Every structure is written in C-alpha cells, then in structure tokens.
Amino acid sequence: MKVNNTGAKSVATAQVQAKELEKNLKSGTKNVDDFDKLSTHDSTKIxxxxxxxxxxxxxxxxxxxxxxxAKVARLQKLIDEGKYKVDSAAVANRLIDDHLEIGE
Incomplete structure (x- = not known):
C-alpha cells in the first residue's frame, strides 16, 4: 500500500510561511508579497x-x-398624531412578493 504524503508537506510549508509572516509583522516588516506566500494553491476561489x-x-x-x-420626520409626525394608517393587505402582499422573489 502506497501512501501519498504531499498533504503533510504542504501543511508544514504553510505553517513555516505563516510563522515567518507573523515574525515579519511583529518586527514591523509588512510586505504584501508575504501574504501571497501563504497560499499553497494558486487558484483558490470562494x-x-x-x-x-x-x-x-x-x-x-x-x-x-x-x-x-424629511420622510422619517413626516412619518414620525403622523405616527405621533395617530394619523398613520397601516394597510395590512398591502403589507402582507409585499411580504409574499419579497418571499417569492428571494426564493427564485
């Protein structure tokens, strides 16, 4: 049975590179290229x-x-005066529309 040991090498290499970067950052050396060295795979995408x-x-x-x-002040005034009326059917329809839109 043959075991491929390349994963352990890349992990060890990444650990060494991370320690070097940490040492450089603590000493005040900030090299952007050091961050690139941490990547063991050049085409990592998220x-x-x-x-x-x-x-x-x-x-x-x-x-x-x-x-x-201005809109906030106007609505606050209507609410404070008890004149703001909520159209529950319109609110319900909008909630349903938003839910259906997110599901697409």
Missing part, C-alpha cells in the same frame, strides 16, 4: 451562496447613510 450574497447586499444597504430625514 463562491458565496445566494443567501450570503443577499445578506451581504442587505448589510451594505443598512450601513449606508441614505436615510431620507
């Missing part, structure tokens, strides 16, 4: 799931500063 992509997009939107202050 593909995010559709859910992760949607979450990332929602997170970006939530962190953006695109709040319409």
């Amino acid at each position: 593909k995010m799931s559709p859910e992760a992509q949607a979450f990332q997009k929602a997170k970006a939107i939530a962190s953006s500063d695109s709040i319409d202050e």
